[in-house]
Amino acid sequence: MSGGSVRQALSSLHVWGGLVFGWLLMVIFVAGTISVFAGTVTEWMTGAPVKAERALTPEESLRALDHAIARMDQTGPIAPEFNFYLPIGYAGWKAKGGEWKEVYYDLATGKPRSDGPATGRTTAGGGHFVALHFSLHAGMAGILLVGFVTLMMLVALVSGVIIHKRIFKDFFTLRLGKGQRSWLDGHNVASVLTLPFQLMIAYTGLTIFFTVWMPASIWYHYGMPGGLEAELEGKSPFVSASQSENQPPGEPAGAAVPLAAVMPLAREAVSQSGLAVEQIVLTPDAAGKLRLWIIMHGDHDHATLLPAPETVFQGVGSPVRLRREDRTPGTATKTADVMYSLHAAHFGGAAAQWLWFLSGIAGCAMIATGLVLFTVKRKQRSGHEFGVATSRVYRVIEALNVATIAGTMLASAAYFWGNRLLPLTMANRANAEVICFLLVWALTLIHALLRPPRRAWPEQFGLAAILCLGLPLLNLATVGDWFGAYARRGEWGNFGLETVAFAIGLCFAFLAGRTGRMRA
Amino acid sequence: MAIRAMCWCRCAASSDRLAAVKTGRNLVVAATLSRIAAAIVGGFVATAAIVIAIPALVAGNKVQWVMGASLVGFALWTAAAIWSFAAATATRAWVGLALVTVVGAAITFVAGVSR
Secondary structure, three states, X not given: OOHHXXXXXXXXHXXXXXXXHHXXXXXXXXXXXXXXXXXXXXXXXXXXXXXXXXXXXXXXHHHHHHHHHHHOOOOOOEOOOEEEEHHHOEEEEEOOOOOEEEEEEXXXXXXXXXXXXXXXXXXXXXXXXXXXXXXXXXXXXXXXXXXXXXXXXXXXXXXXXXXXXXXXXXXXXXXXXXXXXXHHXXXXXXXXXXXXXXXXXXXXHHHHOHHHHOOHHHHHHHOOOOHHHHHHHOOOHHHHHHHOOOOOOXXXXXXXXXXXXXHHXXXXXXXXXXXXXXXXXXXXXXXXXXXXXXXXXXXXXXXXXXXXXXXXXXXXXXXXXEEEEOOOOOHHHXXXXXXXXXXXXXXXXXXXXXXXXXXHHHHHHHHHHXXXXXXXXXXXXXXXXXXXXXXXXXXXHHHHHHHHHHHHHHXXXXXXXXXXXXXXXOOOHHHHHHHHHHHHHHXXXXXXXXXXXXHHHHHHHHHHHHHHHOHHHHHHHHOOOOHHHHHHHOOHHHHHHHHHHHHHHHHHHHHHHHHHOOOX | OHHXXXXXXXXXXXXXXXXXXXXXXXXXXXXXXXXHHHHHHHHHHHHHHHHHHHHHOXXXXXXXXXXXXXXXXXXXXXXXXXXXXXXXXXXXXXXXHHHHHHHHHHHHHHXXXXX
């Protein structure tokens, strides 16, 4: 096969693979781009400042642990199974009846807080976009689908590079207002400019769930008795082997741990490590034996790609004594950790987050221009790929383009409106918000199928623009806040969210205007 | 009569050509479907054979090798998918992937026997 025909074969792979997987990829990219600021989204949606999770000093952590022990209503000499997460004042334990009880308490006074970890409205917050990003809200099936689509993105990127003859020249080429040529230039500029980011984000995304998406080696060498779910939840032979890699797990903590022994153990862990206690857990292991874990807070300055070194103690034996767990991650573990930090922008602070956000927008532009290019090209000259059904298939393709590009944006904007408009006392409020998103998204698809494309594009972009531009007004009417007030109080996360939404609304208004003047 | 016969001839000829075009198109569709299957299924199996074989070469603790091989696996699968479309024919694409699979399985087998 000559070079030209290889290029042609890979070109069809790029065009058709890009089209079929581009729709889901668009949704994954929009959700992922917003997910960079998931914490900020949650803060805005709760309508009250989220109690920032702040690292405690060693003394504060011991005081918090003291409060947590006092909060358990079970005061017998034997400790029940428990899980204390100290930085947010969380105490959970297994009560006498066997049911799990939990309480959030004030770190200073130890008094229980009725409002949970955060005050304000109940919301799915930024977590909705994160879940949409990696699972499309469809559980394991969704995770598998996202993994497959991401692999296809990698294939589309590589085939795109190969079919691209003038990669350097196109870096500087953008011809506007020239129809199909402009769409191709736009697609090339968005892709070539951010190619390193796109390759990185696709690959590091795949490695996060490698136990689910590349399970062959694990399956052969360790076995997968619990299936993919167990790998995902970290309860599998492979995961336990990787956790006890440097050191055997040691003996369990004895059949019963005296409640009075917990505090002295934690004190000793603090004095041995010089770190604060972050979490302390008493839970049965896979063999049903009780294990007492004391996890210390590492010192992470967010300047490096490697996560904080984990210092972990275990309470072993009877009477229970302290054992330091030696956990030095191996090369592959470190590599995976770095790739996760890269994917999630867990380094470099706000600068990296903004860079990731903007590159994510460029990725959305790359996918959207690619999808539109497909239909624009075939409007000039039909490819007759589907025989007599060709024009009908093109029609459906264009409707899917509208719903995945404009529709996803519109549904995302509607999600923010849902948060402010749904009644505060509603049951399952967080769920209702997500349903809001999914419902609007379904409606955009129906709308795109019913309306001619030259009307559907501007109508959906126009509505999305109205929702985005109106967000500060809606916020003022419902919560009494807007970006001016946020700026005055120095709440820059909320200020940023509303101003960025406003700016994106202006872009949508522009797109609505442009698509409204499109020739049919 | 002659004109009608000529007409008939022409029609027959064009319907023959149409049939030939249709058969050709069906072959192209079949070959493309075969390449798609090679990229997805064949690529997955060939990748699995390699990521299983790499840790099989290591004695003792394999955790880091299983993990490392799996992390590299995504690049292998991508390469396999590209190969499935870059190969001259669909058959050659399958042969290439089968070769890789056999090599991987052989390494795993030999490493298992020799231990």
